Amino acid sequence: MRLGLDVGGTKTDAVAVAPDGAIVARTRLATGWGPDAVVQTILAAVSGLCADPALATADIRSVGIGIPGRIEPGSGRVEHAVNLGVETLDLAAAVAPALGVPVRVENDVKAAALGAASLRGGTQSMGYLNLGTGMAAAVVTDGVLWRGARGGAGEIGHLSIDPAGPVCRCGQRGCIEALAGGGAVSARWGKPGALPIRDIFDAADAGDAAAVRLRTDLARGVAAAIRVLVLTADVDTVVLGGGITALGTRLEAQVAAQLETSAHESAFLRSLQLVDRVEILPVGAPAAALGAALIGAEAADEREVLSHG
Ligand SMILES: [Zn+2]
Known part of the structure; x- marks a missing residue:
């Protein structure tokens, strides 16, 4: 055992x-x-x-x-x-x-990432993107975890994708984590609540402009992380896990919309069929x-x- x-x-x-x-x-x-x-x-x-x-x-x-x-x-x-x-x-x-x-x-x-690959079965390469307080990823190919030279492979949350974006806890501006990490998004929302990301999605559905902006930024960050994983490691599938994925299809729809927007002008990005390569880890x-x-x-x-x- x-x-x-x-x-x-x-x-x-x-x-x-x-x-x-x-x-x-x-x-x-x-x-x-x-x-x-x-x-x-x-x-x-x-x-x-x-x-x-x-x-x-x-x-x-x-x-x-x-x-x-x-x-x-x-x-x-x-x-x-x-x-x-x-x-x-x-x-x-x-x-x-x-x-x-x-x-x-x-x-x-x-x-x-290794556990998610085992639960899915098969030997296809897989990127795992953890959407929690912070944001990080990991890659598993042929059942083996890619750790990198110093164990830092997959720290894509600190890739800056927007030089004019919010300041990240790492000191840069517009990091993926500053746009899509649960802690950073909750801090920008600034309202108390046990489930701030859900509150933001609810408020955005009700038409709150600030909430719509935060929800769009979050989906933009997740979509960027998915593109990074596919473009660097060409993983077959990107599995989303972590607390924010409890939003399920509400999150999936926002991320799919961002992936489709980025593919709209680019036949190359369209050819990657990113939307079809994303899965959410079952809750629990x-x-x-x-x-x-x-x-x-x-x-x-x-x-x-x-x-x-
Ligand atoms: Zn950062």
Whole structure:
């Protein structure tokens, strides 16, 4: 049995994956704030899974952890996980002694990409675009995650597409994330509410000019990210995931309209058939936790290769 955890800013999602890839147990709990509380959350999630009757006689082979922030390739160290109150934390070293199995740590969006590819099945290349508080992407080809030289592949949220656009938290102007990241869009909206992006879509439907502008910018940013993924990696499909995709067809229609606008004047862009290549990850699918389990399993496999020479 391989365990996978998706440690998010508010909740942690954990799954147990059988050797055939089936998810046999799942648990969710609130994520604590700060390094010590994050470690305790992870240990509690693993205990919660192990208490499931489905795991009563199971042998735990590995634990994989998906977490926001920068992960140096090959290390278990997390940096700049601001949504968790973590500046720097050697997460693998902090949890491995208590767990007693190989632990691997990966950026949550990269883990979600691998999990989404596994849930879809097949070996087609796939771009995964995470529409959450921030915005980032990852690419999976032939079932393998593209990490880049320093683990930074896919940070397309900080491509500037509008030199006159809003200032981004990274310091540039008009980044894709400044136009379409949930945090940036909510800040520009400036009104309280539990689901500000939904509020913006509702207000735009009712004719509010400021909301229409924000909704158009959001769709423009998502459409730009889709073009970047297809034009750089020629992925067959771009899968949209993350909290904003709960808007479903309302989001899809806005993004499709922006893709069609950009293709209107360009036979080249039309030939890419971008609208047909976009899918939304089913709401509630445990893509990141599943992907983390698959990444953890790589660590267990490598250890076996080493021990058997
Ligand atoms: Zn930026």
